[in-house]
Amino acid sequence: MQAFTLPDFYMPYPARLNTHVERSRVHSMAWAKEMGMLDAPKPGGGVVWDETALARMDYALMCGYTHPDCDGPALDLITDWYVWVFFFDDHFLEEFKHSRDLVGAQVYLDRLELFMSDTPPEVTNPAEAGLKDLWERTVPAMSDGWRERFIVSTHNLMVESMWELENIDRGRIANPIEYVQMRRRVGGAPWSANLVEYVSAEIPEALAGERPITVLTDTFSDAVHLRNDLFSYQREVQEEGENSNAVLVFERFFDCTTQEAAELVNDLLTSRLQQFENTALIEVPGLMLRHGVPPHEQAAVGAYAKGLQDWQSGGHEWHARSSRYMNEGAVPEGLPSGPTGLGTESLRQLLTPGKLGLRQRVRQHSHVPFQPVGHLPLPDFHMPYAVRTSPHLAAARRNAVGWAREMGFFDSTPGVEAGGLWDERRFIGFDFAHCAAMINADASPEQLDLSSDWLAWGTYGDDYYPVVFGASRDLVGARLLGERLRQFMPIDDDELMPIPANPVERGLQDLWRRTAGPMNLRSRQLFRVAVEKMLDSWEWELVNQAQHRIPDPIDYVEMRRSTFGSEMTSALAKMATMDVIPQEIYQSRVLRELETAAMDYATFTNDLFSYQKEMQYEGEVHNIVLVVEKFLDVDRVTARDVVANLMTARMSQFEYLADHELPALLDSRSDLSAEAKAALTRQADDLKEWMSGILEWHLRCVRYTEAELERVHNAPRSIPDHLPTGLGTSALRAHLPAARVPG
Structure with missing residues (x-):
C-alpha cells in the first residue's frame, strides 16, 4: 500500500522520448x-x-x-x-x-x-x-x-x-x-x-x-x-x-x-x-x-x-x-480517452x-491591497542573546539627524506628493542610531555614525522606490536610477561621480566615499556587488508590484535578504578580515547556514512588525506573513504563527551551529591561523548581537506603531500645485494612489 495518494501534478509540458x-x-x-x-x-x-x-x-x-x-x-x-x-x-x-x-x-x-x-x-x-x-x-x-x-x-x-x-x-x-x-x-x-x-x-x-x-x-x-x-x-x-x-x-x-x-x-x-x-x-x-x-x-x-x-x-x-x-x-491505464496520434498526448490528459x-496562480494574483487589516498581534519571540548598546549613542543620534538633513531626506522631492518623503520628527522617531548602537556596540564614534547613516540611507531608498516608481509602474525610471546609482560607487580613485540629483544619490555618494575610500581594490569590488544586489532587489519588488504578483515563497525568502540589506551588512563585516580568512570557507555549509539563518530571523522580524504598515497603508505584496497567508490559504494570525515557528526553527538551528558545528569546523581546519579562527568566532558573535539588536530596535521604534501610522497617513495634506482645484475636482484628489503617500 502506498504511503499517500500522489497529488495532482502541474504538467505544463508533455514529455518527449529520445530515439536512441x-x-x-x-x-x-x-x-x-x-x-x-x-x-x-x-x-x-x-x-x-x-x-x-x-x-x-x-x-x-x-x-x-x-x-x-x-x-x-x-x-x-x-x-x-x-x-x-x-x-x-x-x-x-x-x-x-x-x-x-x-x-x-x-x-x-x-x-x-x-x-x-x-x-x-x-x-x-x-x-x-x-x-x-x-x-x-x-x-x-x-x-x-x-x-x-x-x-x-x-x-x-x-x-x-x-x-x-x-x-x-x-x-x-x-x-x-x-x-x-x-x-x-x-x-x-x-x-x-x-x-x-x-x-x-x-x-x-x-x-x-x-x-x-x-x-x-x-x-x-x-x-x-x-x-x-x-x-x-x-x-x-x-x-x-x-x-x-x-x-x-x-x-x-x-x-x-x-x-x-x-x-x-x-x-x-x-x-x-x-x-x-x-x-x-x-x-x-x-x-x-x-x-x-x-x-x-x-x-x-x-x-x-x-x-x-x-x-x-x-x-x-x-x-x-x-x-x-x-x-x-x-x-493512466486503460484505453486513451480523447484524440490519439502525434502531438495529442497532452489533450488526452484530464485537465484539472x-x-x-x-x-x-489565483492565490498569487488575487490579493486585494489596502485592506484595513489593523494591528497584527506580535508572537512571543525566541531570542537567546542579550542586547548591548554603544556608549556613543547620544552623539550618534545628534549626528544622524544632521546628516539626513544635509542629504536632503526632509526636502520636497520630485515624484513625492505633499512634500518630502520623511520629515525630521519622523526621522528622530525612527532612531537608526539606536539600531546601529546595538548591532555595533563596540564601534568607534566614527564607525557608529557611518553605520547609522547606512541604515538611514537603505531605509530611505527602500521607501523612495515604491513611492516614486511603484504606483506609476515606472520600471524604466527605476532602472535608470539604478544605473545612475552605480556611478556613485566607483572602483578606481580617478573615476568621477556625476552630480547627485536626489537624496538617494547624494546619500550614496557620501557613504561610498566614507566607506570605500579606505578599502583596497578587491574589497571595493566585493562591497559594490553587495550594494548592487540590494539595488536590484528594489527593482525586483517593483516588477512584482507591476504584475500584482505575490512572490513565490522560496524566491521571497532569498530575495528578502537583499531587500533588507543584510547581504550588504554581511559583506561589510567581512572586509576587515579578508587578508586573514580564506574566502572559500564562507561557502562551507556551517558558515553559509549560520549567516542565512540570522538573516531570515531578522527579515521575518521586520515583516511581522511592518505588516499593518505595508498591507493597509502601502498596498505591498512583499511580506512573509502575506506570502504564507496566500500560499497556505490561511488567515493572518495562523500565518503569523507559521512565521514565528520558522523564526524559532532558524534560531534553534543558528544556536546549534554556533555552539557545536562552528567550533568543530574550526578545529578541523589546520590551515586556519589562530587569528582567523578568532575572527570567525567573533563574526558569529556579531550575528547574535545583530539579531538581538534588530529585534530590540523594532520593539522600541515608532516607525511601525499604529499611532504613528495613523498620524502620518491620515494627516491633512496640502493639495499639490499640479492638481486641479475647484468644483468637481475633489474626486480626482481623493483618489490619489495611496502607495505614493510618503511612508
Missing part, C-alpha cells in the same frame, strides 16, 4: 559492469546492484526522457553520468548511512573529490572508477567556466551527503528553509543543469551569475528535488530510514498528516515551476536587452531554458514509470485545476 534509448540501455549496462558497479558488495552481504536491479531502474529511459534531442553518443555519456550518481548515492548509503561511520564517510568523500583533477589517484572502488572515466570523457569538450561550475556542483552533491548522515545520526529533521537550501546542494539537480549545458548550450560566461539565470537553475533544481521527494518518500523514509525528504520535513514542521504534507510539497513544486516560467518569459528577455546580448548568446540561453524544461517534464515521466519509486496511478496550476 535502446542503444544507451545496452551501453550503460556494459559500462556499469566494466566499472565494477554490478558486483560491489554490501557490508552486510549481497551486492549494491545487480543487472536485474539496474535494468529495472532504467536510467537510459530517464535520460531519454530528460534529454530528448541529443544524439546517441551524447545520450550514452549522459546516461553513464546518471548511472554513476545513483550508484554513488546507493553505495554511500550502504557503506556509511546504516553504520553511521562519519569518519569513514568523510575519508570516502575526500578521496572521491581527487578524481575531478588532471592527476587522479589509483582507483579503489566503483564510484571512483566511474568518476575518473566520466571526467576524462566530459571535461575536455567544455569551457573553463563550465568546468568550475561542474566541479562545484559535483563537490556539493558528494560532500553535503555528510549533512544527511549527521542528521540521521542526531535523529534530526531539518526546518523547511534549511531543507530547501541544502537539498539544492546535496540533491544533484544543479549538477543536472550543468549536464543540460553539455547537451544543449553553455550559458554565456558573462551571464552565468545574473539573477535571471541563477533563478532558472534554482527553480529547476527545487522542482526536480520536490518531485523526487514525493515519489521517493515511501522508499527513503519508510523503508530506508532516511529523514531528508520534503514530505517528512513538512509533516513534522506543520504537524500534519502525510497526505496533507504531500499536497503542500506539490503546491510548492507548482509555485517553483511557475516561478521558472515567469523568470524565463519576463526576467530573461529583460536581461538580454539590458546587456545587449548578441543573437548567438541569446540562442544559447534559450536552448538552456528549453533543456531545463525538457528535463522537468521528462523527469516526471520517468519517475512515474521507474521501479525505484512509489508511482501507483502516476501513469492541479494540472493547470490554477490554484497557485
Whole structure:
C-alpha cells in the first residue's frame, strides 16, 4: 500500500522520448559492469546492484526522457553520468548511512573529490572508477567556466551527503528553509543543469551569475528535488530510514498528516515551476536587452531554458514509470480517452485545476491591497542573546539627524506628493542610531555614525522606490536610477561621480566615499556587488508590484535578504578580515547556514512588525506573513504563527551551529591561523548581537506603531500645485494612489 495518494501534478509540458534509448540501455549496462558497479558488495552481504536491479531502474529511459534531442553518443555519456550518481548515492548509503561511520564517510568523500583533477589517484572502488572515466570523457569538450561550475556542483552533491548522515545520526529533521537550501546542494539537480549545458548550450560566461539565470537553475533544481521527494518518500523514509525528504520535513514542521504534507510539497513544486516560467518569459528577455546580448548568446540561453524544461517534464515521466519509486496511478491505464496520434498526448490528459496550476496562480494574483487589516498581534519571540548598546549613542543620534538633513531626506522631492518623503520628527522617531548602537556596540564614534547613516540611507531608498516608481509602474525610471546609482560607487580613485540629483544619490555618494575610500581594490569590488544586489532587489519588488504578483515563497525568502540589506551588512563585516580568512570557507555549509539563518530571523522580524504598515497603508505584496497567508490559504494570525515557528526553527538551528558545528569546523581546519579562527568566532558573535539588536530596535521604534501610522497617513495634506482645484475636482484628489503617500 502506498504511503499517500500522489497529488495532482502541474504538467505544463508533455514529455518527449529520445530515439536512441535502446542503444544507451545496452551501453550503460556494459559500462556499469566494466566499472565494477554490478558486483560491489554490501557490508552486510549481497551486492549494491545487480543487472536485474539496474535494468529495472532504467536510467537510459530517464535520460531519454530528460534529454530528448541529443544524439546517441551524447545520450550514452549522459546516461553513464546518471548511472554513476545513483550508484554513488546507493553505495554511500550502504557503506556509511546504516553504520553511521562519519569518519569513514568523510575519508570516502575526500578521496572521491581527487578524481575531478588532471592527476587522479589509483582507483579503489566503483564510484571512483566511474568518476575518473566520466571526467576524462566530459571535461575536455567544455569551457573553463563550465568546468568550475561542474566541479562545484559535483563537490556539493558528494560532500553535503555528510549533512544527511549527521542528521540521521542526531535523529534530526531539518526546518523547511534549511531543507530547501541544502537539498539544492546535496540533491544533484544543479549538477543536472550543468549536464543540460553539455547537451544543449553553455550559458554565456558573462551571464552565468545574473539573477535571471541563477533563478532558472534554482527553480529547476527545487522542482526536480520536490518531485523526487514525493515519489521517493515511501522508499527513503519508510523503508530506508532516511529523514531528508520534503514530505517528512513538512509533516513534522506543520504537524500534519502525510497526505496533507504531500499536497503542500506539490503546491510548492507548482509555485517553483511557475516561478521558472515567469523568470524565463519576463526576467530573461529583460536581461538580454539590458546587456545587449548578441543573437548567438541569446540562442544559447534559450536552448538552456528549453533543456531545463525538457528535463522537468521528462523527469516526471520517468519517475512515474521507474521501479525505484512509489508511482501507483502516476501513469493512466486503460484505453486513451480523447484524440490519439502525434502531438495529442497532452489533450488526452484530464485537465484539472492541479494540472493547470490554477490554484497557485489565483492565490498569487488575487490579493486585494489596502485592506484595513489593523494591528497584527506580535508572537512571543525566541531570542537567546542579550542586547548591548554603544556608549556613543547620544552623539550618534545628534549626528544622524544632521546628516539626513544635509542629504536632503526632509526636502520636497520630485515624484513625492505633499512634500518630502520623511520629515525630521519622523526621522528622530525612527532612531537608526539606536539600531546601529546595538548591532555595533563596540564601534568607534566614527564607525557608529557611518553605520547609522547606512541604515538611514537603505531605509530611505527602500521607501523612495515604491513611492516614486511603484504606483506609476515606472520600471524604466527605476532602472535608470539604478544605473545612475552605480556611478556613485566607483572602483578606481580617478573615476568621477556625476552630480547627485536626489537624496538617494547624494546619500550614496557620501557613504561610498566614507566607506570605500579606505578599502583596497578587491574589497571595493566585493562591497559594490553587495550594494548592487540590494539595488536590484528594489527593482525586483517593483516588477512584482507591476504584475500584482505575490512572490513565490522560496524566491521571497532569498530575495528578502537583499531587500533588507543584510547581504550588504554581511559583506561589510567581512572586509576587515579578508587578508586573514580564506574566502572559500564562507561557502562551507556551517558558515553559509549560520549567516542565512540570522538573516531570515531578522527579515521575518521586520515583516511581522511592518505588516499593518505595508498591507493597509502601502498596498505591498512583499511580506512573509502575506506570502504564507496566500500560499497556505490561511488567515493572518495562523500565518503569523507559521512565521514565528520558522523564526524559532532558524534560531534553534543558528544556536546549534554556533555552539557545536562552528567550533568543530574550526578545529578541523589546520590551515586556519589562530587569528582567523578568532575572527570567525567573533563574526558569529556579531550575528547574535545583530539579531538581538534588530529585534530590540523594532520593539522600541515608532516607525511601525499604529499611532504613528495613523498620524502620518491620515494627516491633512496640502493639495499639490499640479492638481486641479475647484468644483468637481475633489474626486480626482481623493483618489490619489495611496502607495505614493510618503511612508
